Amino acid sequence: MTYKTDEIWEDKWVNTTCGVCYCGCACRVRVVNGVPVKIEGIKESTMGGTGAGLCGKGVAGLMYYHDPNRIKKPLRRTNPEKGFGVDPKWKEIEWDEALEEISTRMKKIMEDNPNKILFTNQTMRASDGPHNHLYFYAKAFGIPNNGNFIIGGGSLHCGNAAHMLGGLIHGAWSIAPDWRYTKYVLKWGSSKGTGSGHSALINARLRADGIRRGIKEIVFDPMGNFAGGKATQWVAILPGTDTAVGLAIANYILNTRGEIDELYLRAKTNFVYLIREDGTFIRDKETDKPLVFDEKAKTIKVFDDPSIAFEDFALEGDYEHNGEKCRPCFMALKEHLKQFTPEWASKISTVPVATILEIAKGWVDNAQIGSTITIEGQTFPYRPVSSVTFRGSQGHSNGIHQVASIDLISQLVGAEDVPGGTMGWPSRRPKYPGGQYERMPKVGKDGVIVPSVFYSHDPWPVHPPTYPCTNSGCVEFWSHSTLSHIPYVKEKNYIQEKFGVEKVQPEMIFGIAVNFLISQSDWDVALDNFKDCFVVLMDIWVNETDQAIGDIILPDTSYLEKDTWSSEIDSFFFSGSPSYEDWYVHLQKPVAKPVGESRDFMNVYLDVANRVGVLDKYHELLNEYYSITDEKLKLKPGEVLTWKEIGERILTWVYGNDKEKIQEQGFATWHKEIEDVYWRWNMPTRCPVYMEFLIHDRRAAEKIMKDTGFELEMEMDQYGPLPNWFWPTSHKELDNEFDLLAFSYRDILHTNNSTFQNPLIDEVSQMSPYTFTITLNKGLADEKGFKDGDIIWMENKYGTKENGIVKTMEAQHPKVLGVCGQGGLWADGRPIAKGKGSNFCKLLPSYLRHYDPITGNIETSVAVKIYKD
Amino acid sequence: MKKRNELEKIMFHPTGTDLKPYEWMISATPQQEWIDKKGIFLLLAFFFTEIGAGLYFISLFYQYRTGLILGWLISLILGGGVHVLYLGNPFRAWRMLMKPQTSELSRGMWIIGIFAVAGFVQIVTSNFGPVFNVIMGILSLLIISHGFMTMNVIRALAAWSSTMVIPLSIISGVWIGCQMFQFMLAVSGNQMAQSFEIWSQILLIVYFVCVLLYIWGTYHASETAEKSISLMLKGDLAKYFYGGVVLIGFMLPLLITLKMWDGDINAGLIFLRLALIFAGDIAMRYIIMKSAMYQPLI
Amino acid sequence: MARWGMVIDVKRCIACWSCTISCKEEHFLPPNVFWNRVLIGEAGKFPTSRKLIYPVLCNHCADAACVDACPTGATYKREDGIVAVDYDKCVGCRACLISCPYQQRTYYDEEKKNAEYFPGQGKTEYEKIGEKLYPFTCGTVMKCNFCTERIEEGLEKGLTPGTDDEASPACVIACPVGARIFGDLDDSESEISRLIMEKNGKQLHPEFGTEPAVYYID
Structure with missing residues (x-):
């Protein structure tokens, strides 16, 4: 069969940027006689997947143009x-x-x-x-x-906690493993590299190469689907309990094994800042800067005193300043972590003790603390372990503690923005050669990075x-x-x-x-x-x-x-390549x-x-x-x-x-310097892992609440400087009747709900077993008398309910049920989307207590009961 | 097929089976092209071709010209005609003669073609010489087994590639052919109808034993074939099996046969039995065609 | 003469369905017709179960059941290993479709021809131009052709299928994780031959004896 060439007066490819999700991959569109007919990636650009690869929903984007339901007039x-x-x-x-x-x-x-x-x-x-x-x-x-x-x-499911921590630690919107050099990846409710999240295809491409190279990828997730289903090890975990496992691993690293990257902690974190009894920093009267102890000079100095060598910042010890007892806040962390045993974490998260210990051991063994790597003639610390999170684990009423404990694991071994470690998206973007515009982060108060764009x-x-x-x-x-x-x-x-x-x-x-x-x-x-x-x-x-x-x-x-x-x-800080790859910027043509x-x-x-x-x-x-x-x-x-x-x-x-x-x-490309990728040791910043500001915030907030007579329930204990365990609201609402935790996750085929109206995506969604269905663990379904194809109702404690079709799967925690996001649509203006899937969002109760008191993240799991139609 | 619930109707494109689109070739997946929609023509085509050839075959033994003509007509006009109706491009039907070296379907077309010509010659010339009879007998048997032979060579469908498929099809063709033959004798008042009853008694039992052997053999052939049989015996097709094959195709004809056991045959009962075994045989063919499933790919 | 084949790296694949949808756009396939699919299943029991993801397409078998079953010669094996369909010869008996253990064939009829991506809202410009650019014949059977047009045009330009995008199947270049590798099975030096050897490439259902040209590595 051949094309009827005589009827074609135009057949061209136009370079542009994909608009189906927020990743903005490079794409080009074939236009025949003025009609867009096919979409691919752009091989010459690393903004996206391998070669000219583009994900299915990107390819299907064609239908946004062709949809007869498009509004033509106001x-x-x-x-x-x-x-x-x-x-x-x-x-x-x-x-x-x-x-x-x-x-x-x-x-x-x-x-x-x-x-x-x-x-x-x-x-x-x-x-x-x-x-x-x-x-x-x-x-x-x-x-x-x-x-x-x-x-x-993405609503508040998205990332108030993840963005806050990404910004504070990396000056970036989000975090990803350094797929090129890492050996051991922990993913906590995140699908980075398996199709979702920022720079989805860049990550997918880099991950695929890494996995082929033999990376061990461990995924903590209530279901073994997009991330867990591709992991070298999937660990079933209850939603919102990642903190517990994270803290137990941190405790293992610091107190059981005692193998930490001391130099990193002294040089790159605020763990060396001296705190008084109440946990607040002791500050220099004149400059208001936090104080540290110089072990060599045996004296207290301001944190950024250039006379202190990295290795001389004290991590431990009891000191006195102006008659006030003080110590580095690292000591508070060390004591604080002791309570978080693997047995304790296991009871909360349901992850077996042996699994927690095995993963923690693997983490320390792979961290190669003290090792270096030379890339392009430059030597960097080499820490091929990475711990990343995103929408899933951070979307809870304890969100900030979830992300902070997951980050802490990387901090302890110095695996932040160094080869193999946990990377932020680029925090800096130098000028295009010959151009004028650049974005550079600054060092802010207390030595914390101020992102260049946020x-x-x-x-x-x-x-x-x-x-x-x-x-x-x-x-x-x-x-x-x-x-x-x-x-x-x-x-x-x-x-x-x-x-x-x-x-x-x-x-x-x-x-x-x-x-x-x-x-x-x-x-x-x-x-x-x-x-x-x-x-x-x-x-x-x-x-x-x-x-x-x-x-x-x-x-x-x-x-x-x-x-x-x-x-x-300006998208480099969340949709460029976090890896060592040339800069690429695309236009929409x-x-x-x-x-x-x-x-x-x-x-x-x-x-x-x-x-x-x-x-x-x-x-x-x-x-x-x-x-x-x-x-x-x-x-x-x-x-x-x-x-x-x-x-x-x-x-x-x-x-x-x-x-x-x-x-x-349609796009620009120029060389990215390696120090713009692994910037951590080239920039005099310190990670605010000890979130001292939350102590002050708590005082201020409590005063306001008292002054205004504000009586709504808010878990004020969360305003603490160290990552700590708090039960998510959804767990607190579990009882004998509402005995399951419903959670939602992102399907690789869908971006919120806009993609439900795309017929090319709709067709393949129907061929995907979990996209339009409610998933239940097979054993749980048997126990409750449900089978594939049954219509069930999910109902929360507040009487809101939603129905859907059951699909059982083995790879799901037996105490949860999963719904892929934002189906259950009904608008007359989107007939393809109408009635497809189930809507999870409506089940989320919206009382203030269901939100993270600090970041405002909503609790994205919910206690429900299920019953047949 | 199960009734699809409201949510299913909205969310999933009908697959024509109980499977949802995401179960396709992940669970054992029924074949549909040769039974559903226009596929039903193929069942009828196979049925008519084979019963026509069955009648021709039996008539050959008795040099019964009316039977030969009717058998020839049923096989070619009804069978062949319905065959052509099934095709996507009927006017290209002649092309089906192009690949006899590998295609069972193509070989079948040749045999039908030869049977058409040779049968026509035999009917016109009334040549019942032993050589010609043997040739026509073999051709008739080949045509009887044509449909099931076409199915039998498909290795992808375990229920069809089972060993009992060909014996069952030959017995079924001969059995129905002989019933039509006996009925024609009976209505024309031919005394032979009486003595022929013994063949009916034997073939009824043999036919049913073949059905049972098919079930037994297929059940033990492979995992997917076992699923096909379960579908017949316990699943959606059970009603056709117990109602159609067992009751209509065997039990009721058996009752009629027992009623006539003392030799008191009756054209009305023979007709009734013929109608029943027509229905029973179609049910048998339907469930064999309908129950065939592909082995999942993963 | 080359024998074209494909290796699918299941370890890389993340089930994004790009192959499926790109293929549809490349060939202007009507609604609910797929020359490329992704099968998703599970093996094992909780908590050690595994997700199975298998992209499937026509296997372009060396000993193809469909070629044998076709009574007209419409389905035939090309010298380069591609199993092709000549729509002008196809009589629509569907023996090929029935015979394929992998179920990679589709009968194209009026219903499929008339189907609309936006049901009841008429055909889009995309569908209309597709009917002109890439017409199908009602009453015939269709399936993946390994993008024969791309391979042939590419070869004419001196390009190498599997290496040059323009000469490679659409699904291969569409894959964002490089999970599809295309090339010459008869060339022992080719990347796919090497991968099949090194990673112990497996065919689907080898017991049917059809000798698929699509291999899976894990």
């Missing part, structure tokens, strides 16, 4: 009633009418208080492009911080809780939340009233491609909390949130139609003409900003963000430009003379 709700199952009675309106109404409303609200406008976006790019511009776009409206964002996309909220420096709060997220009080949980919390009104926010009740929501009503927690709570706002959402189709509460829906272009220069420039009257949301942003009168301010912020000093390139007051026109200037600034070449080929 829609207005004509039925004032909002809610689930209510027909919005959409009416098509003109763009001008829609934008005029939006901007008029905004102007009116802003005269009163701009904090009454909430912004939201998503973490995938079905419709997204320039990820982080939203945050400083909001600034142009006079919204100073992250308290006005409703978290969309979304929504810098993890360092920290701020103790204050009040009154000024926005509905109450981020002044929950000062460590990357994005706030309060908008979703059942007791939101109570909290806002206590913290003085009742006067800034949100009146309007402006969002892009989000489905926050059904993708976070209890749907009814979310509906109650958001339905009174005037809701403007941009999307490529009408989803559940749009249908339930949307007032105006604007048609966005899909990523295949976007001309977006900005999608990747339009593959086809916009569907209907759809418009790229960045142009809509600019239009709205112009109508509202904040465009000049936005330009100013852009100039500032990209540090543009060239007057010719600066965006000037009074200019009205499209996003593409703005890009012409900023790309010139970023890439210099190569701008056109890069625009032409």
Whole structure:
């Protein structure tokens, strides 16, 4: 069979960036006679998988363009009633009418208080492009911080704790193993390298090579599916109990084996800082810097006194400063860890004692403490062990302790940002040769890294809780939340009233491609909390949130139609390669003409900003963000430009003379220096593993709570400096009736719920045994009398229930049930997605006690009972 | 097939079997092309071809011309016609003669072709010479076993490649052929119908023994074949087996046979028995075709 | 003459389904037709059970059951080992489909021809152009062709299948973890021959005696 070549007048490939999840892999699209027909990766780029490889959902992205359900014109709700199952009675309106109404409303609200406008976006790019511009776009409206964002996309399941710790330790959004050089990997509820998470395909490619080389990969997970199913050893664990095992391993390393990387701990952590009885740092009166003891000079000095050699920072010993007894906080850790025996950890986590000990032993044996490796002529400490976590293990009400204990294992053996160890995504991005723009992290207060870029909220420096709060997220009080949980919390009104926010009740929501009503927690709570706002959402189709509460829906272009220069420039800190590979930055080039009257949301942003009168301010912020000093390139007051026109200037600034070449080929590549990868020993920072700030936070928070009469349950003991064990809320709610823990996980085929509407993905989802089903351990199912294909209901203690089809599997912990995320959809605007899978999110109760008191992460497992239909 | 529940209907594309799409070739997977939808034509085609040839075969012994003509017509017109209806591109049917060296189907087409010509010659010339009769006898038996032979060579389907498939098909063809023959004798008032009953008695038992041997043999052939038999005896196909093959195809014909045991044959009862064994034989063929399963790939 | 074959590295595969979906786009396959699939199962018992992931496609068997079963010669074995289907000769008897122990063949009929990716909403531009670019014939049987077009066009350009993307099957280049290796089984120096030797490559169901050209390594 051959192609009918005579009918083809165009057959070309266009380089762009994939927009199906947030990884942003390089991709190219075959366009025949103007029709996109096939998607592949780009071989010349390491932004993605092996060669021209691209994952299934990336390849299937084609259907975002072809979907006949795409919105072609702005829609207005004509039925004032909002809610689930209510027909919005959409009416098509003109763009001008829609934008005029939006901007008029905004102007009116802003005269009163701009904090009454909430912004939201998503973490995938079905419709997204320039990820982080939203945050400083909001600034142009006079919204100073992250308290006005409703978290969309991955919702609070995503990573408030993981991001906080990634930022504090690595100056990065997330962490991954150094697949190239590691030998021993512990993955805790994370699927890095097996298809999900940041830089999914970069990690998958590097992992595949590593596994072939013989890496031992141990996965702690309630199910042996994507990560566990591919591991060299899968360890079944109860959700939210990773801390216990992590602490037991740390105890083994430090107290049983006593084999630690002393030099690293002295040089690169704050374990050497002296603390007083109450656990707080002793600080130098003049400089406010923490103090340390110089073993050689036998004297107390400020931590960054250049006269102290790394090996002379005292880790142990009792000292006195100005008459006050003090000791390095490492001693507190050492004593603290003694209580966490493997037997204790086993009772909590159900992981057998022998398994914990065997893994701990393997960890120390493989850490090669003291060894070095020379790469490209440079010698680095070599620690081929890596311990990583992400959405799964950190998504609990004890989230920060989960991630901190998992990190502690790497800290003790010095396996942080060195070859073979636990890596952050690049924390620094030097200039493109000949270009002007770079992002470099700084050394902040107490020697802690200040990330060069971070979304929504810098993890360092920290701020103790204050009040009154000024926005509905109450981020002044929950000062460590990357994005706030309060908008979703059942007791939101109570909290806002206590913290003085009742006067800034949100009146309007402006969002892009989000489905926050059904993708976070209890749907009814979310509906109650958001339905009174005037809701403007941009999307490529009408989803559940749009249908339930949307007032105006604007048609966005899909990523295949976007001309977006900005999608990747700042993404290095979460979607580049964490490994030693060249820098790659990709643009989104339009593959086809916009569907209907759809418009790229960045142009809509600019239009709205112009109508509202904040465009000049936005330009100013852009100039500032990209540090543009060239007057010719600066965006000037009074200019009205499209996003593409703005890009012409900023790309010139970023890439210099190569701008056109890069625009032409769709991506830029340049050499990454090895010290930008393994930067740990080249930068005078210290990991704040002893989270002393939490002691102060606790005092401040408790005072506020007392002053305001705040009586909601919050586990204040979690505000402690060392990782500690706290039962997740879900475990506390287990009893004889609600006897199972339901958890959710990411399927390699799906990005939140947008992918459910893609027919190519839908087809293969049906051939995947666990994607649309509820999974139960086979033994458990037999015991309860369920079999494959049965319809069951899962019901939580608060009466919320969801049904689904049972699929039994051996590789699942017998006390849990698994649901792959965000199915159970019902929007009329997405007929392929409708009814597919089960929705897990709605089962998550949304009382304040279900959130991590420090980071605001939601508890992502839930006690349920199950019964037949 | 089990009724699909509401959630299943929404979430999963129908597979035409009880399997969900994710169970395909992971559990033993039923063959569908040669039984479901238009596949049912193939069952009918095999059935007609074989009973026609069966009638021809028996008629040959008695040089019974009406039987020969009817057998020839049933086999070629009904059997052949339905065969062609099954094909995706009926007008290319002639191409099926192209690969007799490897394809059982192609060989079958040749045999049918030769049978058509030779049978026509025999009917027209009434040549019942021993050589011609032997040739026609062999051709008839080959055609009787054509369908099951085509199935039998498929190694991928353990239930079909079982050793008893060919003996069963030959006995079944001869058994039905002989019943049609006896019925034709009976309605035409031919006294031979009476004396022929002894063959009916024997063949009924032999036929059923063959069915049992098929079940026994297949059950012990392989794990997947065992599943096929379980499906017949205990699963979805049990109703066809007990109701169709056992009751209609054997028990009721046995009752009728016993009723006529004293030699008092009756055209009405013979017709009834013929109708029953038609139905029973179709049920037998249906469940053999329907129960065949592929061995999982992993 | 080469004999094309494939090695699938099960250890690398993460079941992302890229092979399946890329194949569909390469050949404009209609809804619910697959020339490439991923089978997911389990072996063993909790807690030591193992997840099984096996991408499957036509095995292009050396002694193919389908080739033998085909009464018309529409399904035939090419000199380069590819089992091909000539739609112009296929009569639609489905003997090949029935005979394949791996069930890699699909009967293409009106129902499949008329199926829409967005049911009831009409065919998309993608489907419409696909019918022109890569037409199928109703009433015939289709299956994976090892991307014969790519191999042939690639060879004409002097490229090497398995080494050069343009000359290799779509599923091979689509794999983001390099789990598919394509090459010449008759060349003992080729990467796939070496992998089969070194890693003890296994065929699916060798007991059927069909001699698949697709091998799995773990």
